[in-house]
Amino acid sequence: MIEKLANHFQMAFTTEFTPDNTANYWFQTEQGEIFGILKSALTEVELNLLRTLFVLIEDTETNSKNTIVQLKWQHFLFGHSNDLPFSDDIESIRFIYFRLKQPIADSINFEEAIKGAFYQPIVLWIHNQYGIIIEEKPQSIFDKEEFIQLSDTLTSDFLVVIYSFIGQLHRADLSLKEKFSLEKQCFQELLSYVEQEKTVLFYEAVPKLLVTSTHLIDPKLLSNYLIESLQDGEMLHTLNVFLQYNLNISLAAKRLHIHRNSLQYRLDKLINKTGIDCREFSNAAFLALAIPLTTKEIE
Incomplete structure (x- = not known):
């Protein structure tokens, strides 16, 4: 066209x-x-x-000031600009990709309702049924249950079904262009799965990608925060032992010859940096897949 x-x-x-x-x-x-x-x-x-x-x-x-910010993000993500669209105090970004079952009649109030649920989000519409929420100051761990409640409220208020794919916690730098593009491809590839579940976290989707879309499984897909964490020898060894002992902190700490509080400190450090709560089974399963992937990249 x-x-x-x-x-x-x-x-x-x-x-x-x-x-x-x-x-x-x-x-x-x-x-x-x-x-x-x-x-x-x-x-x-x-x-x-x-x-x-x-x-x-x-x-x-x-345009209002907010719309100019949206244009800068559009130019950065979809255009040829390498000018960062966020201020210097922004350290992390999370992208939330959503699709509506049918076009919405009141998109302005729909967008305002979304903005009320996040701290200064940017909403980009790519199509009348497809958009992106950009969190410029996200919490490390995404609250899936709270987002599901928001989706249910929006469905009730605007009579529209929402399907959402929650991206990773990313460092706010130039690499965002590539990370965004790869995550968006994952959302498009897994749309039928997302429509079935309604709300899917990136970490929950990776095992599905291994079955349906192996061409997308690449270390570049992973957040730089995670890649850096897994390149830390002590952290990598800690995670391997923690996974080996089935997420049991006491047994893993004993095997590592450290106090369980020391192990908890290391895990909290990973959680705060990457947004991945390795104490949750789905996140731990994702890490078990990500570790050999990043290790292979290092070699």
């Missing part, structure tokens, strides 16, 4: 998205690709048709 539009509009068409360029109408595809067409090259009929096919990104002259 984009190639046909490029051929039709020729010089009036561009994929070089710049938020401050108000001479173009900017559109976004369901895959997140952004393109622009000169306003002067579009008839009213053509504009209305494009609006039905793609998400129209409003120009910045009439």
Whole structure:
């Protein structure tokens, strides 16, 4: 479709998205690709048709401060910009990918309801049924039960079913572009599984990927926080023993010849850094798969 539009509009068409360029109408595809067409090259009929096919990104002259932030994130995640869209005090980011069973009539109030449940989130709409919540100051451990309650409330208030894929805790740096792209691919590959469960954490989904989408299993998919933790020899040995002894802190501490409080301190350090609570079975199962993957990458 984009190639046909490029051929039709020729010089009036561009994929070089710049938020401050108000001479173009900017559109976004369901895959997140952004393109622009000169306003002067579009008839009213053509504009209305494009609006039905793609998400129209409003120009910045009439945008609020929050919308300008959204444009910066769109440019960073889907465009060619390497300009970081967040302030210097942001250390970690989490992406929450969601899809609606049907288009929503009141998207503005829906977005406001989401914003009320998080600390200063950014909501990006990629399609009228697909979007992303960006947490710029997330808690280390994601509260799945609390999010399920939020989803149930939104379903009740807006009469729409929500399917969500909860991403990892990522370091706020340039690597976010690649991490986001890989996580988004996982969400798309596992959409039928997510629709079945409604809310799925990344750590719960990886075993499923091993069965259905092995081409996506790559160390680059993992959070840099986790990769760095598993490259720490002491932490890696601690985790291997903890997993070997079936998440039993007392037995693992005895095998490591340390006090159980010392072992708990090490585990808390991992939890706070990565957001992965290794004391939970699903997270521990994920770590058991991630350890050989990162070890192979190091070799």
